[in-house]
Amino acid sequence: METQTQTGANALEKEQMKIVVVGHVDHGKSTVIGRLLADTDSLPERKLEEIQERCKKESKVFEYAFLLDALKDEQSQGITIDSARCHFKTDKRDYLIIDAPGHIEFLKNMISGAARAEAAVLVIDADEGVQENSRRHGYMLSMLNINQVVVCVNKMDLVDYKKEVFEAIRDEYLEFLKKIGIEPMDFIPVSALKGDNISAKSEKLAWHQGPTILQALDRFQKQESKKNKPFRMPVQGIYKFTGFGDNRRIVAGRIESGSIKAGDNVVFMPSNKRSSVKTVEEFNSPGKEKAEAGCSAGFTLTEQIYVNRGDIMCREDEELPAVSSVIKTNIFWMGKAPMHMNKEYILKLGTSKVPVRIKKILKVLDASNLKDDTKDMIERHEIAECLLECPSPIAFDLSDKIEATGRFVIVDGYDICGGGIISECIEDSQSKIREQVFLREKRWDHSMISFNQRVMMYGQVPKLVLLTGKTGVDKKTTAKQLEKSLFEKGRKIYFLGIGNLLRGLDSDIEKEKRQEHIRRLGEVAHILMDAGLITIATASDLSNEELKRLQTLTTRDEMIIISIGDRIISDELVDLTLEEDADTSRNVEVILDLLRFKKVIFGL
Numbered sequence: 055m056e057t058q059t060q061t062g063a064n065a066l067e068k069e070q071m072k073i074v075v076v077g078h079v080d081h082g083k084s085t086v087i088g089r090l091l092a093d094t095d096s097l098p099e100r101k102l103e104e105i106q107e108r109c110k111k112e113s114k115v116f117e118y119a120f121l122l123d124a125l126k127d128e129q130s131q132g133i134t135i136d137s138a139r140c141h142f143k144t145d146k147r148d149y150l151i152i153d154a155p156g157h158i159e160f161l162k163n164m165i166s167g168a169a170r171a172e173a174a175v176l177v178i179d180a181d182e183g184v185q186e187n188s189r190r191h192g193y194m195l196s197m198l199n200i201n202q203v204v205v206c207v208n209k210m211d212l213v214d215y216k217k218e219v220f221e222a223i224r225d226e227y228l229e230f231l232k233k234i235g236i237e238p239m240d241f242i243p244v245s246a247l248k249g250d251n252i253s254a255k256s257e258k259l260a261w262h263q264g265p266t267i268l269q270a271l272d273r274f275q276k277q278e279s280k281k282n283k284p285f286r287m288p289v290q291g292i293y294k295f296t297g298f299g300d301n302r303r304i305v306a307g308r309i310e311s312g313s314i315k316a317g318d319n320v321v322f323m324p325s326n327k328r329s330s331v332k333t334v335e336e337f338n339s340p341g342k343e344k345a346e347a348g349c350s351a352g353f354t355l356t357e358q359i360y361v362n363r364g365d366i367m368c369r370e371d372e373e374l375p376a377v378s379s380v381i382k383t384n385i386f387w388m389g390k391a392p393m394h395m396n397k398e399y400i401l402k403l404g405t406s407k408v409p410v411r412i413k414k415i416l417k418v419l420d421a422s423n424l425k426d427d428t429k430d431m432i433e434r435h436e437i438a439e440c441l442l443e444c445p446s447p448i449a450f451d452l453s454d455k456i457e458a459t460g461r462f463v464i465v466d467g468y469d470i471c472g473g474g475i476i477s478e479c480i481e482d483s484q485s486k487i488r489e490q491v492f493l494r495e496k497r498w499d500h501s502m503i504s505f506n507q508r509v510m511m512y513g514q515v516p517k518l519v520l521l522t523g524k525t526g527v528d529k530k531t532t533a534k535q536l537e538k539s540l541f542e543k544g545r546k547i548y549f550l551g552i553g554n555l556l557r558g559l560d561s562d563i564e565k566e567k568r569q570e571h572i573r574r575l576g577e578v579a580h581i582l583m584d585a586g587l588i589t590i591a592t593a594s595d596l597s598n599e600e601l602k603r604l605q606t607l608t609t610r611d612e613m614i615i616i617s618i619g620d621r622i623i624s625d626e627l628v629d630l631t632l633e634e635d636a637d638t639s640r641n642v643e644v645i646l647d648l649l650r651f652k653k654v655i656f657g658l
Contacts, residue, residue, distance in 0.1 A: 068143075069276055072170055074152040076195070077177030078187040082208040085246040086177055087140065087151055090267065093253035094142045146272045173202035173274040175267070180219055180243070181212040184227050192227075193419075193437060196234040197384050197475055198461075199454050203231075203238045204270045211245040215258045240270045280347035284372040285312030286451070286459050288404030289322070289365045293352070304335055305361060306352035307405065310458035312369065313346035314353075319370040322361045323449035324377040325609050326495050328370065329355040358506035360515065362611060364406030366449045366459060370496075375449045375459060377488060379602075380413060382478035385438050385464065389471030393432040393464070399472075400465040401442065403450060404458065407465075409626055413443040432472075441480060445626040446605065447488070450476050483599055484606040487573070491607060501584075508586030512546045513657040516583035518608050519645070522596045523618040527634050529592040532618065535642045537590050545655060548582055550575070550591040572600050576607030583612060588654065601627050614652070616645065 075083045142149050152171055174195050178188050195203060205227060213219040224241040231238060242251055243259050244267060250256035253268045265273065290307040314320070319330045334345050335352035345351040353367075361367075368374050387393050393412065401410035416439040418429045432438040453460030453475035464472035509515055519536070521529040533549055540547040555575060563570050575591065582589045601623060605613055615627055618641075619634035630648050632641050649655045 068146075068148050070148045070150060071172055071271075071274060071276060072150045072152065073173050073175060073271065073274070074171035074200070075175045075177065076191040077206075078179070078182070078185040078191070081177045081179040081182065081185075081188075082246050083177045086175070086206060086208060086244070086252070086267070089246045089249060089252045090151070091140060091142050093249065094144060094268070144268055144272055149271065171198075171200060172277045173204075173271075174200050175204050175206050175271075176238075177206045177208050178223055178227065179212075180207050180209045180223065183223055184230070188227065189230055190435070192231055192236060193234055194386065196236050197386065197437070199457070199475070201236060202274050203236055204267070205238050205241045206267060207241060207243045208246055210243045210250065210259065211248050215243070215245075215250075217261045220262075239273060240264050242267055242270060280311040281313055283311040283347070283456055284374075285314050285367070285369040286310045286375070286456055287314075287351075287367040288406065288459070289361055289363055289367055290350075290405050291363055292361065303358060304352035304354055305367065306335075306350070307367065308350045309345055309347050310404075311347045311456050312372070313344060314369060315344040320353075320355070321368050321370045321374065322359070322365040323368055323375050324447045325361065325365055325611065326492060327359045327361055327365075327609075328495060329357040329359050332356045357504055360611070364404065364408075366404060375451045375456075376479035377447050377449050378479050378485065379444045379447045379482045380480040381442050381448075381450065381476050382416075382480055383440060383442055383462075383474045383476055385432060385440060385472050385474035387432040387434060387436055387438065387464075387472045389466055389469065390434060391466070391471075392434070393438075393466075393472060395430050401444065401448075401462055402465060403448060403462040406448060408444045408446065408448055410442050410444050410464070413441040415440045439477075443482075445624065446602070447482070447484065450479075452476055452478070484602055487603060487606045505586075512586050514545050514586075514588055514655045515653065516586050517588050517612055517614055517649075517654050518579045518583060518604070519588060519590045519614045519616065519649075520596075520601075520604070521590070521592045521616045521618060522601075522623070523594065523634070524620060524622060525594045527594070527619040529594070529618050532632070532638055532641050532645075533590045533592050535638055536645055539642055539646065540588065540655070543655075545588060546586055547588050547590065550579060550582065550589050552591060552593050568600075569603070572603050573607065576604045579604075580608050583608065588649075596623065598624050598627060614648070614654070 075087055077083045140151050142151065176188070176191060176195070178184060192203075205224070207220050207223050210216075210220065220241075220243045228238070228241070242264055243262050244251040245256075245258075246252060248256075251259050251262065251266050253266060255266060264270075287307045287309045289305055293304045293306060314331060314334070316331050316334055319328065321328045332354040334342050335354065336342065366375055385393070393399070395412045395415065398409050398411055401408050412432075415429060415432065418432055419437045419439070432440070449459070451459040460476045462474060462476070463470045464474070466472075519533075521533050523529055530551075537547050537549040552571075552575065555578065556571065559578065560571055560574055575593070579589045579591065601615060605627075614629050615623075616630045616632060617623060617628045618632045621628070621631060629652075630645065632644065646655075
């Protein structure tokens with residue numbers, strides 16, 4: 055519901071705050087909001103009279119909740135099923151209020167609404183007292199790091215405005231909130247229906263010395279502006295223009311925090327690719343010098359690097375997001391089927407979508423009573439603290455630092471079945487190598503010939519094409535035939551024989567130090583790719599961890615992994631599987647088709 059807007063300079067100077075109103079079904083959230091709108095003259099002209107007249111015609115008793123319940127089936131069922139929005143104002147600020155659903159079946163809507171709020175009003179019915187969903191909603195606010203909370207004990211008229219009823223509810227709920235780390239700013243007894251303690255003090259509640267709801271809202275503090283936080287822009291897409299002589303390549307997305315301007319050095323995580331901003335672009339506009347949190351923008355880069363949708367664009371001079379394949383999370387599960395340990399799901403964080411599995415369930419919590427349980431699955435409406443693992447590293451922030459890159463949803467099939475926050479970065483097996491690669495890239499002494507110049511000159515994108523399989527499976531013949539075929543087509547290609555490394559660069563280390571051999575293979579391949587070459591290598595009996603190590607050294611999108619014969623590595627790591635006894639010439643053609651499809655080679 056959109057309300058009347060203020061005019062004049064004073065309105066422009068006012069700050070806006072987003073507040074979510076939550077509580078158990080029928081505890082009076084919509085009535086509280088409807089009364090706030092009416093008492094602050096924030097309704098559109100004649101809206102109140104219109105609803106009152108409609109109720110009279112339909113022989114209904116007027117309720118302030120009807121001001122909010124605009125959806126037809128909401129009024130027929132008497133419950134809020136979506137997050138309704140409305141505006142109202144006080145002398146101090148303008149408010150955007152989100153009325154989140156209270157029914158347990160619509161917790162997904164409640165969470166999506168609350169996730170955008172800076173503060174919360176939690177409504178409890180004085181007659182019914184603290185309910186299961188009262189506790190569950192409190193825990194949701196805690197999970198979402200909403201620490202500014204006012205508890206509104208509504209319908210005091212139904213309990214004859216008795217102080218002892220209010221105090222019993224306050225003491226019970228306060229004990230619960232302390233356990234989940236929420237310290238409410240106020241407990242306020244009200245009757246939204248009668249207008250007691252909403253915008254003005256009530257004589258019937260004279261024993262309450264605290265503020266009214268309106269006064270309590272004005273005591274909330276605005277969050278630090280997202281513009282003052284480190285720059286984060288999840289990459290939405292990369293757009294190439296060719297018409298009318300326009301050859302721009304624009305990296306675009308919505309800026310979630312911070313600011314950026316032309317000339318700033320940037321790094322894309324987790325790929326760790328670096329460049330600097332050449333121009334700041336806007337759709338159908340000449341562009342501008344600077345862009346900041348809250349706006350969608352595009353950027354051209356001085357160095358044309360290949361970045362992916364889902365990468366997070368950051369400023370090099372600021373704190374960067376964490377990178378790991380393992381994260382510690384708090385998850386709230388809403389799927390009809392439980393979330394199982396051995397099942398693969400999709401994790402959506404920012405614009406990235408990656409496979410994910412539960413690595414370990416640390417504890418499952420019944421949000422209504424805070425009882426811990428040790429289980430091997432997470433059932434509907436349960437909250438779990440668990441470790442999640444992705445096959446490749448992702449970039450993220452802790453949710454209490456930057457919300458947009460610290461919150462995620464879990465997709466099962468086509469349905470969003472869970473959501474959560476990242477509470478801790480867990481070191482994975484590649485963390486130390488990742489640190490070394492980060493320093494390597496930061497200090498790399500670049501050639502005067504750019505990556506893009508080599509790509510255009512050679513007609514190819516440098517890659518490490520790695521053929522792997524069990525010992526005894528012939529990989530070398532296919533690799534050398536592939537090298538020969540590409541060479542004859544005019545491509546810049548090199549076969550990096552693992553045996554040559556062992557007899558040369560690696561001759562100073564023992565054969566048993568396999569991890570160091572893998573590291574040196576990755577570093578040599580990185581140098582060859584920096585020179586613009588397609589590098590072909592073979593290696594036997596590589597494990598998942600060894601392949602991940604190579605991916606960390608070169609980045610996943612710079613590798614093409616081909617498995618020959620029986621698979622000994624995970625499906626998600628393999629780009630192509632070839633039969634052991636297949637014709638070599640046929641295998642080479644299949645690989646060439648893959649290189650064309652992935653646009654590694656072009657112009658053939």
